[in-house]
Amino acid sequence: MRDSLAQLIELLSLPDKVVDISHKGHESMTELAYQAAWARTYLRxxxxxxxxxxxxxxxxxxxxKVDTVDGKVIVAEVVKLNAARRNSDTSDVPAPNSAKDNDTPEDNGVEAPDEVKEWRVRLTDILQNMNPYGFERLIQRVLRSCGxxxxxxxxxSGDGGIDGTGKLRINGVFSFNVAFQCKRYKGxxxxxxxxxxxxxxxxxxxxxxxxTTGTFTKAARQEAADQSKDQIDLIDGEELIDLIVQNRIGVSEEVTYRIDESFFLNI
Structure with a gap:
């Protein structure tokens, strides 16, 4: 996902001041990442x-082999499909059948992409308001779960900015001494x-x-990847949540199903 955003930034020649804008109400995600997540949802x-x-x-x-697609046509068709689905689920509840320019994806009944679902926003808020020592212990647990x-x-105190250390062993052969720093940031x-x-x-x-629980600016990513210096690996808020979820640390999965009544009626 991170690579696709980097390609998008390069393709559109987006300036730092655009790339670095945080999405309002979702401090672990940039506005660019938010819009890209919804674009993928519509395209899918x-x-x-x-x-x-x-x-x-x-x-x-x-x-x-298609060179271009019309974004407005895609949004309108997806909105229609979702309206038809909602009407079939609750026939007595009217649903819009077209998208307006000032509508949000949520207004149009499109299911939110995983990156912006409410539970992720809630988890971000919890992480950003944790006790700082508790947050460091959480990172310790996440890293252990990652190998x-x-x-x-x-x-x-006065440790020079290093919050912890560890060893990472690759394929049971190579090992590296690793230092990490945690920044419980909003922004x-x-x-x-x-x-x-x-x-x-x-x-x-x-x-x-x-x-960090927040994001990294474009300049920060460039600085971290500077090949003339010791390179720094970065984990932003969204990637941290992914690691927490993948390793089931303090979270559990709930599965729900939508019933397609027309299928049972017409089979």
Missing amino acids: SYGVIENASRSVWAITSKYA FTEVKVTKA SVGAPEVRDFRGSLNKGTEKAVLI
Whole structure:
């Protein structure tokens, strides 16, 4: 998902001031990521793309050789499809059959993409308001679940910005000494914070991870990836939530089903 946003930024030549705008009411997501999530939802509903696996999207064979699509047509058709579905579920409740320019996707009854569902907003709020030491212990647990060993949270003050250390073992053969820093931010982490973290690393550190509940600015990502310096791996709020969910840390899944009554009537 992160790679697709980077490609979108490059393709559209988006300036930093646009890329770095946080989505109102969703501090762990940029406005660009929010709009991209809804665009994928509409394109999938229309049959242009498919979700091959988690966070992996591909153009369907039907549209493999199509150069352009009309966004307004797609939105209008998806709204109609959703209106028809809602009418079949609750025939006594009227539903709109066309989209208006000032309508939000929620107004049009389109199911929210996973990235913007209410439970993610709630979890973001919980993470951003946790006790700071509790948050560091949570990160310790997340990293352990991701394959880190000997994960320790630094308790001493004046530790130079390093909140903890650990070892990451790859394929049971290679291991790396890792240092991490946690930033319980609402909003964006910038390039200066990345530089400060890099400056705090000692010679024994082979990998470094900077984790935030917010987002990283475009400049921060460029600074972290600068190949002339020690590179820093970044985990933003949305990626942190993904890791929490994948490892079932403090969350559990609820499955619901929508009944297609017309199927049973017409079979």
